[in-house]
Amino acid sequence: MKIKNILKGAVFGVFAVSGAAHAADVTLNALFMAQAAYSEDDIRNMTADFKAANPGVDVNVELVPYEALHDKIVLSQSANGYDVVLYDVIWPAEFAQYKLLDDVTDRIDDKTRKAVLSGAWTTVEYDGKYYGMPWIADTKFLFYNKDMLKKAGFDHPPATWEELETQAKAIKDKGIVDYPLVWSWSQSEAAICDYTTILSGMGGQFLDADGKPAFNTGGGLKALQYMVGTINDGVTNPNSREYAEEDVRRVFSSGQAAFALNWGYMYNLANDPAESQVAGNVGIVPAPGEAGVSKASAVNGSMGLGIPTKSTHKEEAWKYIQFLTSQKVQNKYAKLSLPVWEASYSNPDVIKGQEPFVNAAKTSFAVMAPRPTMASYQEASAVLQEALQNAMLGTATPTDALNNAAKTIADLQ
Known part of the structure; x- marks a missing residue:
């Protein structure tokens, strides 16, 4: 939904902060995502540590589903609602255009710039400026x-998309599991992330050199x-067309799938006996590549923390962001989301017990493909989501679905 349309219907007012804090104290309102990456317990524990180290600052933590995050950030601008927000890598262009986040370029020193993974900076950067700090470095893994x-007689996971389908067919033919593949292909951004992953490995691109849609050709x-072929061949769970990431984790963890594409947080949860029936039996590798084209596929699914322009506690908000994104804190909570700091990947405390996850990340983080950087991304994504769904439901061919989407998106630009 476009920002100007959201703001048009917003109710203007002043966000009331509850509680009987002393007038000298500051209460921050922080918005996070209640799915994937850091768990709610992780976020609340990090925040408790921050409050203990900063006794004059309180923090109200709000967690919402990913699908609600974008509009919550936009609507809050009408009511001075948040001081810190978690945002997706696909939103900086839009947020910069509407001046929703503070430009914090001058707050980030050279030492920090050099210490953070170079690819992580793309999460918070637009037009040469930084609108926050990278916090979640993530992509889709197999x-x-x-x-x-x-x-099924295989001694290694698939290295190409073709090999993935071949192994899936063999597993199905042997009666090991009904639907070897499970994906998050609901009509949402989750499907766009899976599509981008496969597109990247097959040499595709969203936009051409002139910025025009190109996803309807080539890769x-x-x-x-x-994607459609795996459904038609009976190796993809047909319910994938309704699934989000947590559905994928549930199906895979219950032993109903041989393969799953999901964010990194699933590795330790799927190997946790309290969370999974296949604990200790779960492998992770980069998403496959394409013979003669790529060795791995990946989408940039990273997220950053920023300060809304209407926050009245920007210094305290930045202190909170610095704490959450610090190498020390990220290393401590590195089981569901890996750190954005380069040195962390040689830290024994981070690596121990999750060597396969870290090794996969080293490869995948280096080849993460972006989704289009455009102010109208939300509208473009909705168009493409519908096109993917139509093709997967069989109401349009992949060619027709993507051609129609490309035409509509070109008109948005």
Whole structure:
């Protein structure tokens, strides 16, 4: 939904901060996502540590589903609602255009710039300026059930998309599991992330050199044809068309799939006996590549923390962001989301017990493909989501679905 349309219907007012804090104290209102990456317990524990170290600052933590995050940030601008917000890598262009986040370029020193993974900065950067600090470095990985692969006669996970479907067919033919593949292909941004992952590995691009839609040709078309093909071949769980990431984790963790594409947070949860029936039997590798084109596929699914322009506690907000994104804190909570700091990847405390996850990340983080950087991304994404869904439901061919989407998106630009 476009920002100007959201703001048009917003109710203007002053955000009331509850509580009987002393007048000299500051209360920050912080907005986070209640799915994937850091858990709610992680965020609340980090915040408790921050409050203990900063006794004059209180923090109200609000967590919402990813799908509500964008509009919550936009609507809050009418009511001075938040001091710190978590935002997706796809939103800086839009937020910069409407001046929703503070430009914090001058707050970030050279030492920090050099110490953070270079790719992580793309999460918060637009037009040469930084609108926050990278906090979640993430992409989609391929998870696999080791026992199912072994039963099917495979001694290694697939390295290409073609090999993935070949192994999935063999697993299905042997009756090991009904639907070897599970994905988050609901009509949402989750499907765009899976599509981008496959598109990137198949050499596709969203926009051409002139900024015009190009996803309806080459690797972009091949990616959707591949997705539809796995459904038609009976190796993809058809309910994937309704699934989000947590559905994928549930299905895979209950032993109902041999392969799953999901964010990194799933690795330790799927290997946790309290959370999973296949704990200890879960492997992780970079998403496959394409023979002669790529060795791995990845989408930039990273997120950053920023300060809304209407915050009245910007110094305290920046202190909170610095704390949450610090190497020390990220290293401590590195089980569901890996740090954005380069040195962390040689830290034994971070690596121990999750070596496969870290090794996969080293490869995947280096090849993360962006989704389009455009102020009208939300509208463009909605158009493409519908096109993917139409093709997967069989109401349009992949070619027709993407051609129609490309035309509509070109008109938005």
